[in-house]
Amino acid sequence: MYEFEFVRPGSVAEAIKALGEDEAQPLSGGQTLIPTLKQRLAMPSKLVSLTGIAEMQGITASGDGVSVGGATCHADVAADGTIPALSALAGGIGDPAVRNRGTIGGSLANNDPAACYPAAALGLGATIKTNKREIAADDYFVGLFETALDEGEIVTAVTFPKPEAANYQKFEQPASRFALVGVFVAKTGGGVRVAVTGASEGGVFRWSAAEEALAKDFSASALDGMAPDADGMMSDLHGTAAYRAHLVGVLTRRAVAAC
Amino acid sequence: MPKDGGPNGGIGASTTRREDVRFLSGTGNYTDDINIRGQAYVHFLRSDVAHGRLNKVDTSEAAKMPGVVRIFTGADFEGIGGLPCGWCVTDKHGQPMQEPAHPVLAQGKVRHVGDPIAAVVAETPEQARDAAEMIELDIEELPAVIDMKAALEDGAPKVHDDLTSNLCYDWGFVEENKDAVAKAFDEAAHVTTLELRNQRLVANPMEPRVAIGDFNRATGDHTLYTTSQNPHVIRLLMGAFVLGIPEHKLRVVAPDVGGGFGTKIFHYAEEAFCTFAAKAVNRPVKWTSSRSEAFISDAHGRDHVTTIQLALDKDNNFTALRTDTHANMGAYLSTFAPSVPTWLHGTLMAGNYKTPLIYVNVKAVFTNTVPVDAYRGAGRPEATFQLERVIDKAARELGVDPVELRRQNFITEFPYATPVAVEYDTGDYHGTMDVLESMIDRAGFDARRKESEARGKLRGLGVNCYIEACGIAPSNLVGQLGARAGLYESATVRVNATGGIVVMTGSHSHGQGHETTFPQVIAEMIGIDASMVEIEHGDTDKAPMGMGTYGSRSIAVGGSAMVRAAEKVINKAKKIAAHLLEASEADIELADGQFSVAGTDKAVAWGDVCLAAYVPHNYPLEEIEPGLEETAFYDPANFTYPSGAYACEVEVDPDTGKVEILSFAAADDFGNIINPMIVDGQVHGGIGQGIGQALLESCVYDEDGQLLSASYMDYAMPRASDVPFYAVDHSSQTPCTHNPLGVKGCGEAGAIGSPPAIVNAVVDALRSGGHDIYHVDMPVSPSRVWAAMQG
Numbered sequence A: 001m002y003e004f005e006f007v008r009p010g011s012v013a014e015a016i017k018a019l020g021e022d023e024a025q026p027l028s029g030g031q032t033l034i035p036t037l038k039q040r041l042a043m044p045s046k047l048v049s050l051t052g053i054a055e056m057q058g059i060t061a062s063g064d065g066v067s068v069g070g071a072t073c074h075a076d077v078a079a080d081g082t083i084p085a086l087s088a089l090a091g092g093i094g095d096p097a098v099r100n101r102g103t104i105g106g107s108l109a110n111n112d113p114a115a116c117y118p119a120a121a122l123g124l125g126a127t128i129k130t131n132k133r134e135i136a137a138d139d140y141f142v143g144l145f146e147t148a149l150d151e152g153e154i155v156t157a158v159t160f161p162k163p164e165a166a167n168y169q170k171f172e173q174p175a176s177r178f179a180l181v182g183v184f185v186a187k188t189g190g191g192v193r194v195a196v197t198g199a200s201e202g203g204v205f206r207w208s209a210a211e212e213a214l215a216k217d218f219s220a221s222a223l224d225g226m227a228p229d230a231d232g233m234m235s236d237l238h239g240t241a242a243y244r245a246h247l248v249g250v251l252t253r254r255a256v257a258a259c
Numbered sequence B: 001m002p003k004d005g006g007p008n009g010g011i012g013a014s015t016t017r018r019e020d021v022r023f024l025s026g027t028g029n030y031t032d033d034i035n036i037r038g039q040a041y042v043h044f045l046r047s048d049v050a051h052g053r054l055n056k057v058d059t060s061e062a063a064k065m066p067g068v069v070r071i072f073t074g075a076d077f078e079g080i081g082g083l084p085c086g087w088c089v090t091d092k093h094g095q096p097m098q099e100p101a102h103p104v105l106a107q108g109k110v111r112h113v114g115d116p117i118a119a120v121v122a123e124t125p126e127q128a129r130d131a132a133e134m135i136e137l138d139i140e141e142l143p144a145v146i147d148m149k150a151a152l153e154d155g156a157p158k159v160h161d162d163l164t165s166n167l168c169y170d171w172g173f174v175e176e177n178k179d180a181v182a183k184a185f186d187e188a189a190h191v192t193t194l195e196l197r198n199q200r201l202v203a204n205p206m207e208p209r210v211a212i213g214d215f216n217r218a219t220g221d222h223t224l225y226t227t228s229q230n231p232h233v234i235r236l237l238m239g240a241f242v243l244g245i246p247e248h249k250l251r252v253v254a255p256d257v258g259g260g261f262g263t264k265i266f267h268y269a270e271e272a273f274c275t276f277a278a279k280a281v282n283r284p285v286k287w288t289s290s291r292s293e294a295f296i297s298d299a300h301g302r303d304h305v306t307t308i309q310l311a312l313d314k315d316n317n318f319t320a321l322r323t324d325t326h327a328n329m330g331a332y333l334s335t336f337a338p339s340v341p342t343w344l345h346g347t348l349m350a351g352n353y354k355t356p357l358i359y360v361n362v363k364a365v366f367t368n369t370v371p372v373d374a375y376r377g378a379g380r381p382e383a384t385f386q387l388e389r390v391i392d393k394a395a396r397e398l399g400v401d402p403v404e405l406r407r408q409n410f411i412t413e414f415p416y417a418t419p420v421a422v423e424y425d426t427g428d429y430h431g432t433m434d435v436l437e438s439m440i441d442r443a444g445f446d447a448r449r450k451e452s453e454a455r456g457k458l459r460g461l462g463v464n465c466y467i468e469a470c471g472i473a474p475s476n477l478v479g480q481l482g483a484r485a486g487l488y489e490s491a492t493v494r495v496n497a498t499g500g501i502v503v504m505t506g507s508h509s510h511g512q513g514h515e516t517t518f519p520q521v522i523a524e525m526i527g528i529d530a531s532m533v534e535i536e537h538g539d540t541d542k543a544p545m546g547m548g549t550y551g552s553r554s555i556a557v558g559g560s561a562m563v564r565a566a567e568k569v570i571n572k573a574k575k576i577a578a579h580l581l582e583a584s585e586a587d588i589e590l591a592d593g594q595f596s597v598a599g600t601d602k603a604v605a606w607g608d609v610c611l612a613a614y615v616p617h618n619y620p621l622e623e624i625e626p627g628l629e630e631t632a633f634y635d636p637a638n639f640t641y642p643s644g645a646y647a648c649e650v651e652v653d654p655d656t657g658k659v660e661i662l663s664f665a666a667a668d669d670f671g672n673i674i675n676p677m678i679v680d681g682q683v684h685g686g687i688g689q690g691i692g693q694a695l696l697e698s699c700v701y702d703e704d705g706q707l708l709s710a711s712y713m714d715y716a717m718p719r720a721s722d723v724p725f726y727a728v729d730h731s732s733q734t735p736c737t738h739n740p741l742g743v744k745g746c747g748e749a750g751a752i753g754s755p756p757a758i759v760n761a762v763v764d765a766l767r768s769g770g771h772d773i774y775h776v777d778m779p780v781s782p783s784r785v786w787a788a789m790q791g
């Protein structure tokens, strides 16, 4: 690590102020950022911790959904259960140490192409709330490690509408146990949403062909033999593009069957 | 009848491990726990390219950074020895292998990602790292050779410009058999051929390597604290070949070591550097490897590419075996690297079978990768994997039962001289297979398979055998084979005045439990409680010359040395007892910690004899010296040959290719057993590593020599959820005939015996699903299995 300053503000406003300085960076659970710093791959002058901000903590259920504070850790979401598929997804991230520190805001801000939360946010049609606006999930994920967030903008909360049924299927990458492929299927009043993480070179995406097929017939067999095009899928040590495309089909069918 | 330990916790007792008290309570003393007043810290600047010419290493700006004590480069080591190789293999033409120089810090060229270029010594680790980033490098990148076969092509870039090629040696074994083997293949009724890869692995001991050099200006004594499996070997190699420090001025201490698995056998540049720098800067110098650094600086394991062929006659008897292997040496020769694919591999190719003719060809190749050396099993897993896989393939091609095909070809008479230069002293391969079959309910397998199929899964059963050569090794034999060291072991048994005993052994314990098992042997011999015996190891100033721990040699060789020393102690104690009891020495018997005169009730206790030895008032001073301490060196007459039969049941998810291990059974013959619980644990750990190799682990370079699997994000280690509850049985026991305890060693068996069982099971499962597959390369990952199913 290089040297940096560390501040732990108590409010969003103070945090935004602190982030206004050159080379300042938010720190939430640190499960991504701290390893990056230890590798000396980032050199922030100041870390602004978000975990002491009460308004960014906790989960509030309302009639039609749930709002999760941006600095809420995965373990808390796992324990909540208002949207069982969301809680199950959070409970499957990393190990207990990661879940007790890593946060939803950090995960969505980082937008790792193999992360789980992006699939839930896109699959459930969540709204990402920041210190200055609300962004629909469909507009939020821009590409690998890229989001619609501006410099100095932070995720303060995420609201998820409650689906009629939903399920997340994660196939673990053997080493990191992130998603080699993860598929979140949600049946909502507004239709069926299928969000895929881990697979595409462009990051999390909606598999529209599957959504259309499932809108007509919400059953695993409606997707028989279907898989997205392998073109544009990631290929690495742990799986070729063709394998990933195949897994998307398998996992989507399993998610539908489990809904 | 196996012993049960008796009242003193002797041989056969499943005593819990006494060392675990400190390991589990955080009170161990690992090398990184050692901090010496005034120590400085070193950071190594390592190459981030696989191959390049070092045009310039400019440290002038870096030297001005805060806290820098001194910066060293290759130039500081000119005229100082390089890291030596401990084994010289002779090729099939009778020529010695090509042996490149291995400088402590790179000189002229860098040859793999991780090759150390410069070392910054500074007040803090952070300052050392900051300064290292300021070193200006001009490296002219050269094309890298990564693939072994490409490395041997004409015109391939040379890893070492002064060698004639990238071929270290081309070894033929037994060269004289080659034509007879070819003839047997011509005459065979059936030939099975299998091409496979035994993938490169990273050992990943839980504790990364650490070295601390310390120099005492007043005495001129050097001390190196290091994470080593064999401190005496490091003292000899580093003192004599690298730094020119005589052994009496050099102490090497390997305190608690958190796992070795082979990769802590070798002498590393960082050890020599810290020892050298401590004198140069007149301060203790400490280096602690990060995990990332370990991936690019610890010697790797395996990395063989093999074609194996088995010839059978019309009755399915094995008539000949031929194998052709390319073995990766990496960029330099690590300490024992040349011996692994040759003498630890070719000699094992007979396995448990009476194949009369065998020919092994091994080409060892230099590439721009981290050096490769012994990793748990070292050569024997590679031999076992290819042999047991080709037999399995033969059985499937011939439509015969894989167990029956093995049984039909088992060696049944001992001693048995193989066609590959070794003589097995004992074994009972049918008996061990009987034990295995009693553990696995083969008859019920079809029903289990149907049950899996009903759930949409493919179930497979894999069985294999293994043999290993342990108790390494008879010095005169290995000397003929090119070892530049003897492979005996030593022990001093020091009896104190009040009867307690300290055994100083050259064997090093870093997970094996010596501190528990060695005292059990002494307890058994003398009839005193095991708690009266303590083991000292890991310090060259305490133990006599020792060769350390690897090759499942500790109890077989180190334990034998201890027995010999204890016998000397007992013989002397009998003389003292005879004097005290006024009896003839020939009539003295030792049992239950009492010396008694045969046929009488006259006796004297162990403790009283010990006291007499140190307070020799009533003592035969004219015949024997006071004191009770003896040393013995033991050089084994042969290797030991543990063997076993393993079985694994897996389920394959045909939709994803994911393999799940449902059960694993191990029947081993380790000869006599000192502590059954510790033996179980060694087998469990070995199988865990075997599962890691079979299903998960793989060290992968891209074509430019960048390590793709350079962290746990991409290098898949086995976790608790990946392994089943193992069934382990070692009731099949044919004691070793040539060491005093009749022991064979158990440390590597699990890692040697398990990978083929798993892959055999996966192939069995896939074939049951109608896939015409005979082999899937390790690691048998979901994507590989899926690809194999696509045809």
Ligand SMILES: Cc1cc2nc3c(=O)[nH]c(=O)nc-3n(C[C@H](O)[C@H](O)[C@H](O)COP(=O)(O)OP(=O)(O)OC[C@H]3O[C@@H](n4cnc5c(N)ncnc54)[C@H](O)[C@@H]3O)c2cc1C
Residues within 6 Å of the ligand: A025, A026, A027, A028, A029, A030, A031, A032, A033, A034, A050, A070, A071, A092, A093, A094, A095, A098, A101, A102, A103, A104, A105, A106, A107, A109, A110, A112, A114, A115, A116, A117, A149, A153, A154, A155, A156, A176, A177, A178, A179
């Ligand atoms: C061993 C391990 C296993 C893991 N396994 C998984 C897994 O299976 N699935 C999975 O999805 N993830 C996994 N993760 C990642 C984990 O979920 C992280 O917690 C998460 O990606 C980052 O969250 P964090 O709170 O730790 O963020 P930090 O590491 O603190 O920050 C990450 C990045 O986001 C920025 N940031 C943080 N919070 C905010 C905010 N509120 N607004 C704007 N920017 C912000 C930071 O500046 C930084 O750039 C794993 C991590 C580890 C270490």
